[in-house]
Amino acid sequence: MSGPLNGIRVIEIGTLIAAPFAARLLAEFGAEVIKIEAPDDGDPIRKWRKLHQGTSLWWYLQSRNKKSVCVNLKSPDGIAVIKRLVAEADVLIENLRPGALEKLGLGWDVLHELNPKLTMVRISGYGQTGPYRDRPGFGAIGEAMGGIRYTTGEMNGVPARTGISLGDSLASLHAVIGTLMSLLRVKTGQGEGQVVDVSLVESVFNLMESLVPEYDLLGHVRERSGGALPGIAPSNTYPTEDGGFVVIAGNSNPIFKRLMQVIGRPDLAEHPDFQHNDGRAAQCELLDAAIAAWSSRHSMEEVLVALEAAEVPAGRIYSVADIVADPHYQARGMIVPAELPDGTAVKMPGIVPKLSDTPGEVRWQGPTLGEHTQAVLAGLGLSEAEIARLRAEGAVQ
Known part of the structure; x- marks a missing residue:
């Protein structure tokens, strides 16, 4: 592997969008990302949106460059495997509900003692503290409570949403920023690892410009304005x-x-x-x-x-057909050829941002479920007999 994050090991314990998207961005720039998936079904995104021969096309994009390792987190031996992985990792990214990892014996206190240099990135609906911390939170709720839904749509119309999972993706970007800042602190010897606490609501709210001071000093509530940009004309x-x-x-x-x-x-x-x-x-x-x-x-x-x-x-205003056909997108490497496991050729989005000396790269598309379990566990020093025992007992798949 190459890239500016070469040598960084990331453990992903997450599903669907926020944590997996953040881990994908790190993987594109050279980090070794080990995605922990549940046995049998794995990440639900494998079946989301449009499918090709039973697998989501989104999956192949969202999980490119990642290694899939199936671990049963309900098994004590499975938890032991996670701890061995964490002991040799730089980053753990998760988007479970606050307290879920603690119930598994994988809370911050345990993992920090096991690996003081570990950065633990925690993405949740409302953050790890506060009166709403235990509420379930999806990106759509983050968009609603973060302020962007109220300001989106036609004037006097119903609050609208964008056609993508914007709240999750904004949380992912904030998670990557926090990860890199924490890694810089560790790698430059300024301190130990720390918790990066990312809230879906706060990630949306962080983009809301001068909304708060306008309200506080002027009593102004920014309303929906259709295609216009309020207060900036034309x-x-x-x-x-x-x-x-x-x-x-x-x-x-x-x-x-x-x-x-x-x-x-x-x-x-x-x-x-x-x-x-x-x-x-x-x-x-x-x-x-x-x-x-x-x-x-x-x-x-x-x-x-x-x-x-x-x-x-x-x-x-571009549709996806316009995007794929556009010569500028093509010249910038933003539409790249890929191949699915069955040999089918397909176009995929390119990598952002563009680095002049250490650009990101796509090494493979999203893996099959548990494709890398054997290799990763062997890399931890487990013998073939130990791996076979864990598999037989249902701790890994």
Whole structure:
């Protein structure tokens, strides 16, 4: 393996989205990720969304570069295997409900004593403390309570969601950030490992910009605004003559002037009320109407060509078909070829971010259930006879 995280061993005890996505990101940049799965069925995501020959296509993406080890966490011998793995690991990532690992004898106190350099990343709905810690939490609830659902959707309409598991993914990104900061502390000799406590609700809330001070000082509650960006103008979604929609962001002072020239409204470009964002935001409906009147008279191609020439940020709203066909995505390596276990060729997303000297890589797609159990346990020093006994007793699979 190569990559900036080469030599880092990560144990993943998680299912579905938040912890597995965080571990996938680490695996893409060279970490050895050992995914612990329950015998028989494994991670439920193996059966989520669209399937190919009985296995989720999402699974092959979410678990690429990981090793699958089946361990029965209800077995004392299975718990002993986890402890042996943790003793040689740098990171443990989990997204069980708070207290679940403690009931298994795998709480922080136990694992820290076993391996003082271990970073334990804990992702949960509400965090490891507080009055809501024991409530079940999914990403959708994090989006609801974190504030993003309230501000998403058409004005006076029902609060909407994005079509992806946004709350889980935001928690994953915060988990990776916390993991890297803790690893830096350990690897530079500044201290021992620590707990990284990530809440789904707080991960969403962390993106909510100036929501709190606006409410506290001004009594302002930010409401839903459809395709517009509240308080920043003009920035909205506008119709085109051929039935499409284009996002135009003309919200800096010089860009606004250029945009107004393109749409044939130099009077608005020079109007004293619109020289700064606060004045434009106060009359955003007027500006949006002027831009929509122009865009609706032109095709998508004409709109994009004109705005690109004027250096005004704009883009049509892409479907997945648009993404896969786009030459920029392809040039950036964001659509990569892959092969499923049965030999089927399939396109997969590339790796983000792009590192110049130690880029991430895809070494294999999501593994079969328990594919690496034998090899990983042998790497811990267990003999073939010991592994056979654990398998016979149902501790591993």
